Amino acid sequence: MKHDDIWRAIDSLAAENGLSASGLARRAGLDPTAFNPSKRIGPDGRARWPSTESISKILSATQVGIEGFAALVSGQPALPSTQRGPRPGVGRRVPLIGFAQAGGEGFFDDGGFPVGGAWDEISLPEIPDPHAYALEISGDSMEPVFRDGDMVIVSPSSPIRRGDRVVARTRLGEVMAKELKRQSAKRIELRSLNPAHPDYSFEIEDVQWIHRILWASQ
Numbered sequence: 001m002k003h004d005d006i007w008r009a010i011d012s013l014a015a016e017n018g019l020s021a022s023g024l025a026r027r028a029g030l031d032p033t034a035f036n037p038s039k040r041i042g043p044d045g046r047a048r049w050p051s052t053e054s055i056s057k058i059l060s061a062t063q064v065g066i067e068g069f070a071a072l073v074s075g076q077p078a079l080p081s082t083q084r085g086p087r088p089g090v091g092r093r094v095p096l097i098g099f100a101q102a103g104g105e106g107f108f109d110d111g112g113f114p115v116g117g118a119w120d121e122i123s124l125p126e127i128p129d130p131h132a133y134a135l136e137i138s139g140d141s142m143e144p145v146f147r148d149g150d151m152v153i154v155s156p157s158s159p160i161r162r163g164d165r166v167v168a169r170t171r172l173g174e175v176m177a178k179e180l181k182r183q184s185a186k187r188i189e190l191r192s193l194n195p196a197h198p199d200y201s202f203e204i205e206d207v208q209w210i211h212r213i214l215w216a217s218q
Helices: 003-016 021-027 052-062 066-073 099-103
Strands: 093-098 120-123 133-136 151-155 165-170 175-183 187-192 200-203 207-217
Touching: 003 021, 003 052, 003 066, 003 120, 021 052, 052 066, 093 099, 099 133, 099 165, 099 175, 151 165, 165 187
Parallel strands: 093 133
Antiparallel strands: 093 120, 133 151, 151 207, 165 175, 165 207, 175 187, 187 200
């Protein structure tokens, strides 16, 4: 077993259960950051392995045996498709990246649709928008509405009205989750979800795109 294979198996186990790595850790009663990418390499640059206790807890939480986990390590599903029952609420796979990554280049086209091969994937309830994607929240800047490790499901094609929670990206590459306070032909006003943070107002041409948040996995 290789270090990368073990971590890929954990990510695959999370995806098969419609979770992010943080969500899987939380379901197993672990620290939500236990499986973060930063925890996979030590400060000295050496590979860091998950503990047998953490593996045991996530297998118990997902009701997968050690044979199923071994299959994931080898790149196979935890169970053959003929043995896997339907998972409640799980539909098609949608692209997933961390919220902090969304400000980088190469993840969205000019229209704000997800592109490129760097996205992860996660299984979620059926979303009518074929371009829907998921963002994993990091940090506390969006509390108490969204917390670290939550996933927000975003729909580029859904109409947006005042009061909707949205993800907006500026022309400067800043990405933020806010509430649409007001939109006119010239300006967009956004209300911060965390009362400790200020509200924002942009000229319409300074906003690259704005998408509606359909729901959050918490």
